[in-house]
Amino acid sequence: MSDLKNKTILTVACTGAWPKKEDSPYIPITPQEEAEEIIKCWEAGASIAHIHVRDPETFGASMNFDQFAKTVEIVRANTDIVINLTTSGGLGVPDELRMKPFQELKPEISSFDCGTMNWQDNAIFENSPQFLEKLGYAMQEADVKPEIEIFDMGMIENAARLVKKGALVGPVHFQFVIGVLGGMAATPENLFTLADYAEKLHPGCTWGALGVGRGHLPVMLAAMSRNGHLRVGMEDNLLFKKGQLATSNVEFVERTKRMLAEIDREIASPDDARAILNLKNCNTKKK
């Protein structure tokens, strides 16, 4: 593990909750497919795997515990990648099902969507104040680091309130997720607005960023310009470039690796990421 200042954590989000094989035939859906994809991304250098699972029959968004367990088992057996389990696999899922995967499987990180908002044109993405408070304490109890997903400015305030209450513990780690209608748009300017505000309100925080869809590359460049951490993958964006589907999440990992190399930086190894984020629960069988 060399100088951590020169390392960028790269999260790969291979599957997500929404894209279907009809959207891209290359998206991994089953635990076996997703785990194999994660293994390849890890071989290519990814630091963290952000994991969603799908309903085994409909392949739609799901918090199916068994699917999480299967995916995690294969990944842990074959890699030392940092595991990050979503708590937001679908809309309208009961609190207990959202929390069970991290409570039982003890990943090092879980996503923490820090507020409520409209989701695109069709739904409400609910994360009530009461749920967030409960979630924060549950993550502390499970030694899981919250990846605080920020879709809009007010969520940075919510995080500050939760820190004050003790439900979150600093230094916090933010993931700025922009480009979902209902939250902020995926522009470099918006990323800077969020990063400036988070750094002001949460001194000592760390952060990563991603733009959903067309804003993916501009937001990645803007984040790189400030040494922010990065996330790529089919959860956020199916296209490798205009008019061309990515045939594997590995393509995104490799592009990011090349871009970081051009500016004389490296992707953080899983252990680098553990050191940067001060993670616990490293349950990989590879170490």
Added chain:
Amino acid sequence: MSDLKNKTILTVACTGAWPKKEDSPYIPITPQEEAEEIIKCWEAGASIAHIHVRDPETFGASMNFDQFAKTVEIVRANTDIVINLTTSGGLGVPDELRMKPFQELKPEISSFDCGTMNWQDNAIFENSPQFLEKLGYAMQEADVKPEIEIFDMGMIENAARLVKKGALVGPVHFQFVIGVLGGMAATPENLFTLADYAEKLHPGCTWGALGVGRGHLPVMLAAMSRNGHLRVGMEDNLLFKKGQLATSNVEFVERTKRMLAEIDREIASPDDARAILNLKNCNTKKK
């Protein structure tokens, strides 16, 4: 009606959904009380009355139609103030009840809360994409101008989407409401972030602003510095100054009038506001 460039629209929000007599004995609650307060604010120069009503028995937040009808009747009989009826009198109210007051009573303006967010520490303030689209068309049909309340950056995106769909029609009018946990905090810097973004995404828009609670005066000064329109009243802030309850909403109106006079501006008369915002439905009996 003289030069409109020199006029600032002042909305008074006398009652709101939440404060109780226990919080301030001076808050008007019944239709009679609220209407009398509005009449006095109009005499003091207010341009617009933003009206909430309360449940006649519990005095809690309500969309009780009869209470709206009673309040409006008295106000119209005694003033030519512009009437702005809330569509957000309480949480969890069915869509139809939220819309009925403006559909039946035909005010010139109604509030349009342009997204969903957590509300303080205890609830979700729901305005789903589907509701917002329905609401926009309903306001068009009723010739009611939407006062697009913006609590966070993403709501400005939502408004852009609704304009694109036709549910909102430009030039739009925004009310920046900051200081509610779940949305942005009530700081001058946040107001500028919102105003800059709204002016960029919605060229030709008009806007007003208010800070809830302690940020009330700093946000008012910041808005005045950019010639934004203003809102005052017990809905937003019960204190006239630190440690001192306002004994009437008129105190806020008069202070604002004095402050505008110091910078050689005037409160817009109701008719000035009608011209600035291009309002229809002027049903006052005073004209």
Added chain:
Amino acid sequence: MSDLKNKTILTVACTGAWPKKEDSPYIPITPQEEAEEIIKCWEAGASIAHIHVRDPETFGASMNFDQFAKTVEIVRANTDIVINLTTSGGLGVPDELRMKPFQELKPEISSFDCGTMNWQDNAIFENSPQFLEKLGYAMQEADVKPEIEIFDMGMIENAARLVKKGALVGPVHFQFVIGVLGGMAATPENLFTLADYAEKLHPGCTWGALGVGRGHLPVMLAAMSRNGHLRVGMEDNLLFKKGQLATSNVEFVERTKRMLAEIDREIASPDDARAILNLKNCNTKKK
């Protein structure tokens, strides 16, 4: 001296280098006139007098030492106002003449124009790196607090360099002077850009602001919204309002006092200002 957090330092700049009796018959030009004006502003509550003098024959910009001495003598004999002597009375003045007034007369504050820029359409306002370094050490030696005048973003960098070198000593005090062509324009947005940057680069700094000319009131409101300190006076602006000359600098002081009272703040007394800025050299005869 009560709670300093609630106090706003008000500097009055009665004369400046440029305006002539032809521009406004009310502008004080001679030491006697200026001192009398300062006395009246002090009686009205001003905290600090920023003093320029004029050539006794041409009434043009000048660093004439005797004129400074005469003005200061009268002011000290009659008030306890904080004295702030310019170091920029005209363009192209030799360094020694720019420094002599503060070196000999030992005011509590002197202006420190922290960089070079074009001045309007017609000249260069020179403050070379070498001069600034010399000036900083000279002020330290004379126990004079530099009022670091900032006309553009780069001057905040210059100040940081001088702090690093030891020529300036923190916590520094900035005066944002916007509205002079060659530097930034007098807009609320520009003031926020400067204040944000100064607060980031110079933690613990204090600052005041003024807009030259038409931007005077918008910049004052924007500064007030963030509890910045203020400067008024005929150096910056001859008009009390559109189309109406101020007949005395006292009018500006009194307006500012009224505006601060509306937001429940007070003008800092001279002694309050001494405490806020940690001043030495209090040589008034009134104490």
Added chain:
Amino acid sequence: MSDLKNKTILTVACTGAWPKKEDSPYIPITPQEEAEEIIKCWEAGASIAHIHVRDPETFGASMNFDQFAKTVEIVRANTDIVINLTTSGGLGVPDELRMKPFQELKPEISSFDCGTMNWQDNAIFENSPQFLEKLGYAMQEADVKPEIEIFDMGMIENAARLVKKGALVGPVHFQFVIGVLGGMAATPENLFTLADYAEKLHPGCTWGALGVGRGHLPVMLAAMSRNGHLRVGMEDNLLFKKGQLATSNVEFVERTKRMLAEIDREIASPDDARAILNLKNCNTKKK
């Protein structure tokens, strides 16, 4: 010439006014050396060559006309690269010598340093209002496009004034040069502040950016995130990466080309650049 929206203009500044062989043995100094370097950069894909010359004896900063003539002649004979001649080869050069190269040699572009500032710790970089006005008209007369170099916010105001006067003609082209002490620091945030302001004050403008020294790569990424044009070369930065001198300006061109390819963009050909910037005076012998 394909879709210009997908093209980024890359200027290479091989020599600059200041670096010496002692700083880097790889820097081209003589007309022959610089021209050969430009030819190689052109072969690698650079769009524009920004040219300085050195005194033939001291190798210091210079506006020596013959050196410009020699350099331009070789470049024009061997490439169709767009030629951009500096007007700022050294400090304290008489106006006529600064203008003669573009007046006589008729490049397509010349640099236009849009204000005066301190230069590092040791000098004033003078561009008085009078000089700028004269320079603007002289460039119009010579059909030379001004590359308006912006080191600080106030220079954007200066440009607006010159446009209003007619000395500059829109749509203007800016080069944001940050990282020189006296102007703004080379940070991504500062670049965004400048770009936001320029786009607001000069609708329809085009812009490029560069960070001097250590900020080179962060500023380049930030500019790329907003599809700004770019400049690289030893004038701005001698190091290819930390601790490693670039052995040729070509290294910078090739890195930029690779980085643009990763985001599915291309360097503009010289003819693309001519179309984007609407250039005249194409005097290359290669066409």
